[in-house]
Amino acid sequence: MTRQYLAIIDKDPESAFGVRFPDVEGCFSAGDTLEEATHNAVLALRQHIETLESLGWEVPLPRPYESVVRTEEVREALAEGSFLISVPLLSDEGRTVRINVSLDRGLLTQIDDAAAARGLTRSAFLAQAAREKIAGGPV
Numbered sequence: 498m499t500r501q502y503l504a505i506i507d508k509d510p511e512s513a514f515g516v517r518f519p520d521v522e523g524c525f526s527a528g529d530t531l532e533e534a535t536h537n538a539v540l541a542l543r544q545h546i547e548t549l550e551s552l553g554w555e556v557p558l559p560r561p562y563e564s565v566v567r568t569e570e571v572r573e574a575l576a577e578g579s580f581l582i583s584v585p586l587l588s589d590e591g592r593t594v595r596i597n598v599s600l601d602r603g604l605l606t607q608i609d610d611a612a613a614a615r616g617l618t619r620s621a622f623l624a625q626a627a628r629e630k631i632a633g634g635p636v
Contacts, residue, residue: 500586502559
């Protein structure tokens with residue numbers, strides 16, 4: 498099951514949407530739109546956690562909603578108009594698994610053309626598209 502971390506979304510009138518993670522110190526992101534901020538939050542969380550792991554540092558586990566909203570930081574942010582979103586930690590296990598997928602021939606041709614245009618294999622293209630779709634970003 499994918500771990501979900503809560504993130505605080507802030508928006509000042511003349512700025513982008515800011516994203517910060519109460520459970521992951523130092524992890525933050527932003528975006529000009531809410532959709533972009535959400536997408537960037539998924540990417541920032543993944544990169545931050547991968548960096549912690551590569552350094553051999555402890556990776557914080559996400560706390561339950563009830564625990565997070567009891568903290569002073571979150572209570573103050575919510576009182577000032579911020580809100581919380583749940584952000585999935587999309588990480589790879591480092592091992593590839595072969596699967597069998599059935600697709601319409603026309604769609605498969607389009608996938609292969611799009612993958613070739615980006616210099617990707619079919620598998621890499623499909624994996625990237627799946628990650629972006631799960632993260633709520635563009636596919």
